[in-house]
Amino acid sequence: MTGRTSRVTVVDDHSLFAETMAIALRGQAFQVQCAVPDSTTTFAALARTVVQSSPSIVLLDLDLGVVGDVMRLVAALAGNGVSVVVVTGSTDRVRHGEALANGARAVVPKTAPFAEIVGTADRLRNGLPAMSRADREALLRTYRADADSQNELRQRFHLMTRREAEVLARLMAGEQVTEIAKARFVSESTVRTQVKSILAKLQVSSQLTAVGLAHRVGWQPPQPDTREAPPRPTGRGLLATG
Structure with missing residues (x-):
């Protein structure tokens, strides 16, 4: 040697x-x-x-x-x-x-x-x-x-709209449809429609599977869009001048 x-x-x-x-x-x-x-x-x-x-x-x-x-x-x-x-x-x-x-x-x-x-x-x-x-x-x-398989799976996530990506991010955080609707000031039916679209684009049959797939491929949710102003409050309080 x-x-x-x-x-x-x-x-x-x-x-x-x-x-x-x-x-x-x-x-x-x-x-x-x-x-x-x-x-x-x-x-x-x-x-x-x-x-x-x-x-x-x-x-x-x-x-x-x-x-x-x-x-x-x-x-x-x-x-x-x-x-x-x-x-x-x-x-x-x-x-x-x-x-x-x-x-x-x-x-x-x-x-x-x-x-x-x-x-x-x-x-x-x-x-x-x-x-x-x-x-x-x-x-x-x-x-x-x-x-190759992982790359194909990642490509599916690019099919989501920004709103759908935001919903998926909230699902990953453990939020329910009701909570997501309240946080985004939209109806539950709107969120449910977005969830159905997410599942279709990711080619999975449940929210749990979608979340698991996101973790598996290391998907990162979009950063918050700071250009959007939060909803303005309504009601008598808006008229108060002190």
């Missing part, structure tokens, strides 16, 4: 796994550091720690318990020539494919023997493929199919 690449950083929030992995790697002449985030670790601090370790290979868990998009870290490391191997307990093939699409060289389950994980790092050290082309392409196809 005389390959050129030998500096490895293990990034995992389970210290026992990280240290045991490090021991196994050191047994095969790798230079190893561990980055073990905890509940106080920020995403930016973790990224700095990893970069400052100057790794050639990073073994990275996708679920680190820190706030931030781990896929960004995968992309940033890969963009700087670091070989990223995702070592994860997740069985989500879409996320596996997303990691590969962002530049990861391989995905290995945590349930795999340490010898298999070390072997993956050793193949990278010696300039060999880290996973089979068939497995890689299968995961990428799964991710791309899901991305």
Whole structure:
């Protein structure tokens, strides 16, 4: 094992796994550091720690318990020539494919023997493929199919009018039709008509499903239109001059 690449950083929030992995790697002449985030670790601090370790290979868990998009870290490391191997307990093939699409060289389950994980790092050290082309392409196809589906779902939300989007936002906040009607100074029948239109455009059959779909695709409601003046009060109070 005389390959050129030998500096490895293990990034995992389970210290026992990280240290045991490090021991196994050191047994095969790798230079190893561990980055073990905890509940106080920020995403930016973790990224700095990893970069400052100057790794050639990073073994990275996708679920680190820190706030931030781990896929960004995968992309940033890969963009700087670091070989990223995702070592994860997740069985989500879409996320596996997303990691590969962002530049990861391989995905290995945590349930795999340490010898298999070390072997993956050793193949990278010696300039060999880290996973089979068939497995890689299968995961990428799964991710791309899901991305296409998500994009199609997001397009449905663009079919809503602004008023309908505002109604959906209120439904997401847990408001009922009666509450929405009162807040918007319109009749309940008007709101019910808007809800029916929302369901038709999103191609769902219930308000609950519409709300769930909005959360699933990360839909954001429109910002309040500050150009609209609130309804003016009516009645005797309007005539009072003090």
